[in-house]
Amino acid sequence: MPVSDCRHFSGYKPCKKNEFCDSSCAHKDIPQISLLVVHLGALGAVVRSTSLLRAIKRKYPSSMVTWVTDAPAHQLLHNHPAIDRVLTTTEADLLQLSTLEFEVALVIDKSLKAVGVLKRTTVDQIFGFTVNPRNGAIVPATAAANELWQLGLNDEKKFFENTKAETQLMVEALELGPFQRDEYWLPLNKQEDLTRQARRSEWLQGKSLIIGLNTGCSNVIAHKKLTVEYHRILIQKLSHEIPDAQLVLLGGPEDTERNVLIATGLPVISSETRSGLRDGLVSVAACDIVITGDSLGMHMAISQQKQVIAWFGPTCAHEIDIYERGAKILTKSPCAPCWKRACEKDIMCYDQVSLMEILDAVKSSRTNCLSRGSAAVDPAIEAL
Structure with missing residues (x-):
């Protein structure tokens, strides 16, 4: 019988890893957690956020990663070895998202649109940013995101007091473990x-x-x-x-x-x-x-x-x-x-x-x- 919970199994065409899908396949890989990354833009910021992927894989080593972004940033992330699925904010892609469920979501953007993506799916736990539904204000999803959130509200802190790179601030805000200064990860095929x-x-x-x-x-x-x-x-x-x-x-x-x-x-x-x-x-x-x-x-x-x-x-x-x-x-x-x-x-x-x-x-x-x-x-x- 096909192993339908393998990360490589699509259910509608032969697997690229092995034409015959069964439990003996050497490529069998059953994810233990489904994880959603929401980072819509800008393009350079999306490239920078690839530095998070190693930290994600350290904390969630058997995760299946779906990344939602705005077009055309999805072109940059296409076929990335650490991302299982890249979706955009088009209605067609959000329909696909609505069929999925996630244990963890990492919301990097401080925007209503990014938080709104979560409304098109089911998520158990959110890290990064969310929204106050009464007034639409962006707020930290957990206390760990407070420092990055505060920098956006105070020019003195952002311009002159802060000494951390954005890569470090994101890792800390998303609770991805001790910061290890990972490189950007955007390989050529x-x-x-x-x-x-x-x-x-x-x-x-x-x-x-x-x-x-x-x-x-x-x-x-x-x-x-x-x-x-x-x-x-x-x-x-x-x-x-x-x-x-x-x-x-x-x-x-x-x-x-x-x-x-x-x-x-x-x-x-x-x-x-x-x-x-x-x-x-x-x-x-x-x-x-x-x-x-x-x-x-x-x-x-x-x-x-x-x-x-x-x-x-x-x-x-x-x-x-x-x-x-x-x-x-x-x-x-x-x-x-x-x-x-x-x-x-x-x-x-x-x-x-x-x-x-x-x-x-x-x-x-x-x-x-x-x-x-x-x-x-x-x-x-x-x-x-």
Whole structure:
């Protein structure tokens, strides 16, 4: 008889692990707990939250994990070795969710929408955040989430008193055990890794290493990106001072036209920007060093264990862990951080980022890359 409670059993098509399903199958794996992760966005934050997966598996080693997120973040999590099912907030996917029951839910977002996802299923225990049903206010689901909750309510605490990275705050808020500073976990699959190798070989063109410049960010806080002119000056400086480096512009579809303006007349390669999130991840993985603002591209670079030179203006540098690979460059603007979505100042925070600090950090990272004997760090194709 088929083992219908195995995590690999679907009930409507042959199993990918074994065509014949019975109790003698070597791949038989019966989960002991059903766990729901709700993290809808933003894209970079979802990438960062993959750092939770090892802690989840330590606390719940035989869990079957379903992750609900907003599109298009589901593309990033597709076929992840630690996630059994990825659903979006579309009605079709929420219908699927309504057929399931969970012992544990981890709600990472502080939003009514995220908590509302739970109303489409059955959950025994919630960690992270929930809602006061009388007024719709987001509140901690348990006392452990109080610190992370309070940081969102008090700018003084968030900007100046807090010293913990968001990765640590999440582990503690979700009660996932002692914080062990786990890395982001977003591996390339085998075909993607082959594409990375081919792309890297194509880009190197006899150079020693590849420096990627992630030029964009989301429109939520649009001034987390450097100006076109700043990027052009930076490229000119890098090409002069680090001649053995190939320079590549990175970005998404919203950055396509901007990258054309940046690249015009300069010795830089423009990567493909319209082939989807996973292809963008492959391009980041083909680089050795990534220069970026606080954006999805930064989190992708961290996930692929690149040397990351990240500059910070409106957002909090101390909330980001780059795992001793690279450097964080802070704007000289006296009003940073602020987390404002709009700003009317004559001199913006991105105008007050030291070009010399970026160049020095890139040179230091270049030395670190080359001293390992191979510039590239191959992203691991990991399995549980």
